[in-house]
Every structure is written in C-alpha cells, then in structure tokens.
Amino acid sequence: MNQVIKNNILMMLLSIILFVGGYLFLRLAYHVSDKMPFTQEIILVVLGTLATILITAMLLNKQTSVELEKEQSVKFIELKTETYRDLIDRIESIVLHRNITQDELIQLQFHTHRLAIVASPAVLEEYQKFLKVFHHQIAQDKHVSDTDEDLLAEALAKLTVHIRKDLVGELDEQSSKSASQIRRQILANAAEH
Structure with a gap:
C-alpha cells in the first residue's frame, strides 16, 4: 500500500513538473517558432500527449490498487x-x-x-x-x-x-x-x- 502511495506522489510530481515545464517551454517555443508554420501546433500536440500519458498512468495505478483491495x-x-x-x-x-x-x-x-x-x-x-x-x-x-x-x-x-x-x-x-x-x-x- 505504501508503494502505491509513493507511486501516486511520484506521478503527481511528474505531472506538476510537466505542466510547469510545458508552460515555460510553450511560452519560449511560441516566441521562437511563431515564424515557422505549424510548429506551435506540433508543440501543443506533444505536450497534450505527455499530459494524457501521465494522467492515464495515475488513473490506472489507482484502479489497480482499488482492484487489489477488492480482491x-x-x-x-x-x-x-x-x-x-x-x-x-x-x-x-x-x-x-x-x-x-x-x-x-x-x-x-x-x-x-x-x-x-x-x-x-x-x-x-x-x-x-x-x-x-x-x-x-x-x-x-x-x-x-x-x-x-x-x-x-x-x-x-x-x-x-x-x-x-x-x-x-x-x-x-x-x-x-x-x-x-x-x-x-x-x-x-x-x-x-
């Protein structure tokens, strides 16, 4: 059970780092890449994909712990x-x-x-x-x-x-x-x- 809590905390920290880092990177990327076509959209897709992966991992981790307790x-x-x-x-x-x-x-x-x-x-x-x-x-x-x-x-x-x-x-x-x-x-x- 402690391992599950540690994993959840780690996932939350990674999510926070991703969102803060992504925001800072987005601001920088917007200013640097506004002259190239579709670059901003590609950056948004990559960040959205990473955020989706982290959120899905957190939800699956929680679902697994609930299923183990139920079993x-x-x-x-x-x-x-x-x-x-x-x-x-x-x-x-x-x-x-x-x-x-x-x-x-x-x-x-x-x-x-x-x-x-x-x-x-x-x-x-x-x-x-x-x-x-x-x-x-x-x-x-x-x-x-x-x-x-x-x-x-x-x-x-x-x-x-x-x-x-x-x-x-x-x-x-x-x-x-x-x-x-x-x-x-x-x-x-x-x-x-």
Whole structure:
C-alpha cells in the first residue's frame, strides 16, 4: 500500500513538473517558432500527449490498487465462509456420531484457532458461550443425548446469528426484516427439528 502511495506522489510530481515545464517551454517555443508554420501546433500536440500519458498512468495505478483491495476483501470473505462452514460441519459430525472421541475434541480446538484468525469479535464471544455449553453438557460424559442435542442446537443457532451478521450483515440491513426478526427466525428454526 505504501508503494502505491509513493507511486501516486511520484506521478503527481511528474505531472506538476510537466505542466510547469510545458508552460515555460510553450511560452519560449511560441516566441521562437511563431515564424515557422505549424510548429506551435506540433508543440501543443506533444505536450497534450505527455499530459494524457501521465494522467492515464495515475488513473490506472489507482484502479489497480482499488482492484487489489477488492480482491483481498473477496478472498477474506471466502476464507471466513469456509471456516464457518467447516465449523458447522464439524459440530454436525460430532452430534451425528453421538459419542465424542478425543480426536473430535482436538479438531474442535483447532477450529477455535481458525476462528481466532477470521471471526469478528461478536462471533468469538458467542463461540465462547457455545463452547461453555458444549464442555459443560457434552464433553464431560462424551455422549450426545437428545437433551444435549437440543442445547447444542440452541447454542449453535445463537452462534449462527452472529456468523450471519459477520458475513451478510450489510445485506440484512438492506432487507425488509430487522436484525431482531432475523434472529428470532433463526432461533425458531433451530427449535423446530
């Protein structure tokens, strides 16, 4: 990013030098070449071409930096989405197996570290609450009962609300439903299984 700023400053300085130098050169060239036909027009064409090249270079440089930022943002959202999806898949796998192995607990710990890299603070906070439910209700006896499944579904639904807000919160703000309506709908869906 600093390189882009340095390039922009360099292009601006070159443009200023070109315009000031061009103005001085034009004044001198007008007085020297006013006796030769078309010389003044040729000088104007050359200066106009140079100015166009510098302005185009500045615009392309800015466009490139904007495209790079956009691409980084898209890649980061893809990474977040993949991490969240993997977490939900892991929890689904644990619940479906009913009996929790030590390997599954370790895999869940690694998901915690992956979340720490990409998740928003609200997701991390809600994930901590989910882990409390998981460890207090399920990990101690290493078995998922029907009651445990209900508790996990509710905790996961609350986590999903925050994950959704992290991924598509801006789209939800534009929708006709409020954040609280969306939250109630997600929690209601989790309760109906």
